[in-house]
Amino acid sequence: MELLYQNSYGAIYKMPKEESHICEMQMIVDTIGIFLSREDLDHLLSIVYKSTEPCTCADCGGNFCNKIWCSNPLIDICLKVDESILDHMEDLIKGAQFMLDMNATLEKYRLK
Numbered sequence: 248m249e250l251l252y253q254n255s256y257g258a259i260y261k262m263p264k265e266e267s268h269i270c271e272m273q274m275i276v277d278t279i280g281i282f283l284s285r286e287d288l289d290h291l292l293s294i295v296y297k298s299t300e301p302c303t304c305a306d307c308g309g310n311f312c313n314k315i316w317c318s319n320p321l322i323d324i325c326l327k328v329d330e331s332i333l334d335h336m337e338d339l340i341k342g343a344q345f346m347l348d349m350n351a352t353l354e355k356y357r358l359k
Contacts, residue, residue: 248273252342256335259288259343272343281324285347291317292340298333 248260257276270282283291294315302312315336317324328336 251346252339254335254338254342256332257339259283259339261347274339274343276326281322287317288340288343291315292337292344295333295336295340298328299330 248262251259251261251272253259257274259272259274261272262270262282269284270287271285272283272288274281274283274288294317298312298315300311301309303309304312311330313327313329315324315326315328326332
């Protein structure tokens with residue numbers, strides 16, 4: 248696997264194309280590995296953005312939510328978070344997206 252991006256919270260690796268058709272990358276957070284497609288990564292970022300807003304569910308009562316819930320084709324994900332973890336997750340996801348976009352752009356305009 249190729250390291251796309253890492254910070255003090257975790258790392259995201261790009262999976263070899265021949266190993267998986269659904270999952271393009273793996274996010275390692277603490278001791279957990281989460282397989283993700285590009286769409287899953289984009290969706291996770293939108294959840295991270297929403298997690299900075301007060302939650303209106305009965306459990307949270309207008310306070311900020313302390314967990315992220317996300318589903319992908321393989322598993323449901325629930326991560327306990329606080330404000331600093333949300334910042335690190337946003338950086339991790341945006342860094343990986345930047346690297347993916349940069350590699351795609353370089354490949355598209357590669358001289359042959």
